[in-house]
Structures are given as structure tokens and as C-alpha cells.
Amino acid sequence: MNLPAFEYRRPASVDEAVAILRDDPDARPLAGGQTLIPTLKQRLARPTQLVDLRGLAELRGIAVDADGVVVGAMTRHAETAGHPGLRAAIPALSHLASGIAHPQVRHMGTMGGSIANNDPAADYPAAIVGLGAEVVTTIRSIAADDFFTGLFSTALEPGEIVLRIRFPKPLRAGYCKIPSQASGYVTTGCFIAEAADGIRVAVNGAAACVFRQPDFEAALGRDFSVHALEGLVQAPDGLNNDMHASAAYRAHLVGVAARRALEQALHFARMENPQ
Numbered sequence: 001m002n003l004p005a006f007e008y009r010r011p012a013s014v015d016e017a018v019a020i021l022r023d024d025p026d027a028r029p030l031a032g033g034q035t036l037i038p039t040l041k042q043r044l045a046r047p048t049q050l051v052d053l054r055g056l057a058e059l060r061g062i063a064v065d066a067d068g069v070v071v072g073a074m075t076r077h078a079e080t081a082g083h084p085g086l087r088a089a090i091p092a093l094s095h096l097a098s099g100i101a102h103p104q105v106r107h108m109g110t111m112g113g114s115i116a117n118n119d120p121a122a123d124y125p126a127a128i129v130g131l132g133a134e135v136v137t138t139i140r141s142i143a144a145d146d147f148f149t150g151l152f153s154t155a156l157e158p159g160e161i162v163l164r165i166r167f168p169k170p171l172r173a174g175y176c177k178i179p180s181q182a183s184g185y186v187t188t189g190c191f192i193a194e195a196a197d198g199i200r201v202a203v204n205g206a207a208a209c210v211f212r213q214p215d216f217e218a219a220l221g222r223d224f225s226v227h228a229l230e231g232l233v234q235a236p237d238g239l240n241n242d243m244h245a246s247a248a249y250r251a252h253l254v255g256v257a258a259r260r261a262l263e264q265a266l267h268f269a270r271m272e273n274p275q
């Protein structure tokens with residue numbers, strides 16, 4: 001199917017990209033095009049201009065230090081999955097990236113595009129919320145808990161560009177995705193992280209938007225073991241109920257994904273500190 005007409009822009013700097021987006025409310029940033037181009041083909045969006053972010057070096061790359069990891073918005077999933085320093089610092093994040101779609105998508109799709117799109121079945125929102133990351137944009141820094149606001153919606157203002165994402169290094173973390181057998185997207189997933197200031201449990205795929213599971217967080221705060229999750233259940237109220245899975249099944253999968261994510265967190269910790 002042909003694309004609708006638009007003007008293609010390739011800014012030389014972030015400032016130039018911001019200026020184009022500010023002057024034209026119908027212009028849109030283009031990352032890897034993995035969602036945006038199919039959306040155009042389906043005539044679900046008709047931007048007047050596409051502002052290609054690929055030439056902007058400051059939006060790319062991964063930096064690792066003792067406190068955590070910073071990932072540029074234009075960093076592709078394959079780079080996130082394969083970066084040795086990132087894998088050593090936060091193996092659960094590397095594992096998550098390696099499980100997104102297939103190699104073609106992983107070599108085009110970007111972290112910034114994924115979180116700006118906020119597909120309820122996407123993987124990264126679970127890591128952003130689970131690790132308590134910070135999203136740095138052209139105008140501010142947004143805490144993970146404030147970034148994802150609903151179905152395909154975020155706190156980003158029109159024309160605001162995600163520059164990078166800062167992930168604090170957790171003590172232990174794990175992720176489990178239970179994928180749709182048809183699409184590979186998340187049916188239900190869970191990211192669990194233990195940090196010095198507490199436990200975070202983020203559930204993705206199950207509802208319109210990623211959410212934290214306070215009962216699981218409280219139980220794991222008392223005892224970071226699989227026994228702590230015994231008897232805990234996720235209520236099906238408000239969960240997605242569609243052709244992929246009923247709300248009741250998704251509620252069940254939250255418990256399954258949480259147990260597996262926790263087992264992975266404990267596994268990665270044993271690998272780092274073998275007894």
C-alpha cells in the first residue's frame with residue numbers, strides 16, 4: 001500500500017528537530033518507523049512532515065557507570081540486547097530487549113520510539129516502571145511512574161522529544177514475558193526489581209497501560225523469595241479481555257509471570273555472586 005504524501009525532514013541537530021515540530025503541530029518524529037510507517041500505510045495518521053531522528057548522534061548509544069545505565073532514545077533493541085556493559089549491569093534489561101520481536105525489528109526499532117508509542121503489549125514499559133527509570137526529554141525529566149498515562153498515551157507534550165532513558169542499577173531484577181503465540185507481543189509480562197529503596201513490580205500487557213502491583217511489592221519487600229508470592233492473586237477487574245486472552249486468564253498469568261521474573265532475578269544474582 002502506498003504511503004500518504006508527507007515532507008521528509010532530516011534535521012542536523014536536536015534544536016532543528018524541535019523547531020520543525022514546534023512550527024508544525026502535524027509534524028511527527030520518525031525513529032525506526034516500525035510502528036509509524038505501518039500506521040501511515042493504514043491511514044491511521046497523516047503527518048504533514050516526518051522528522052527523521054536517525055542522524056542525531058546525541059540520541060544514540062549506551063553509557064554504563066556504577067549507578068546505572070543511560071540509553072539514548074535512538075538506540076536500537078539489538079544494541080540494547082547486545083551491549084556487554086549493559087548486560088553486566090542490568091541483565092534483565094538485556095534479556096528483555098533480546099526477546100522483542102525478531103532480528104529485523106530489533107535492528108530498526110528504538111527504545112524512544114517504543115516508549116513514546118506506549119503499546120500496551122510492548123516490553124520496555126515494564127522495564128522503565130519496574131526499574132524506576134527516568135525519561136529525559138528536550139524540556140524535562142519525567143519519572144517512570146508519571147510517564148505512561150494510558151492506552152498508547154504518555155506524558156509527552158506535542159513536539160517533545162525523548163532524548164535518553166536513565167536506569168538506576170538494581171540489586172536484583174528479572175523479567176518474564178508470556179508472549180502471544182501469533183504476534184510475539186506481550187500477552188502478560190512482569191518486571192521485578194529490588195533496589196536499595198524498595199521493591200518494584202511492573203505488569204505489562206495485561207491492561208491498557210503498564211501498572212505496578214502493590215500487593216506483590218509489599219510481599220516481596222518482606223521476603224524476596226518465590227514463597228512470598230504464594231496465595232497472592234491479581235484481580236481481573238480492569239484487565240484486557242480480547243481475542244488473545246480473557247481478563248481472568250491474564251489475571252492468572254500475572255502470577256505466573258511474577259514467579260518466573262522473580263526466579264530470573266534470583267538466577268541473575270547467583271550468576272553475579274556464585275556461592
Ligand SMILES: Cc1cc2nc3c(=O)[nH]c(=O)nc-3n(C[C@H](O)[C@H](O)[C@H](O)COP(=O)(O)OP(=O)(O)OC[C@H]3O[C@@H](n4cnc5c(N)ncnc54)[C@H](O)[C@@H]3O)c2cc1C
Nearest residue numbers: 031032033034035036101109110112113114116122123162
Ligand atoms: C512485527 C513487529 C513485531 C513487534 N514485536 C514487538 C514485541 O514483541 N515487543 C515490543 O515491545 N515491541 C514490538 N514491536 C514494536 C517495535 O519493537 C518498536 O519498538 C515500535 O514499533 C516502535 O518503533 P520505532 O522505534 O521504529 O518508532 P517509530 O515507529 O518510528 O515511532 C513510533 C512513535 O514514537 C514517536 N517517536 C519516535 N521516537 C521518538 C522520540 N525520541 N521522542 C518522541 N517521540 C518519538 C513517533 O513519532 C511515533 O509516534 C514490534 C514491531 C513489529 C513491526
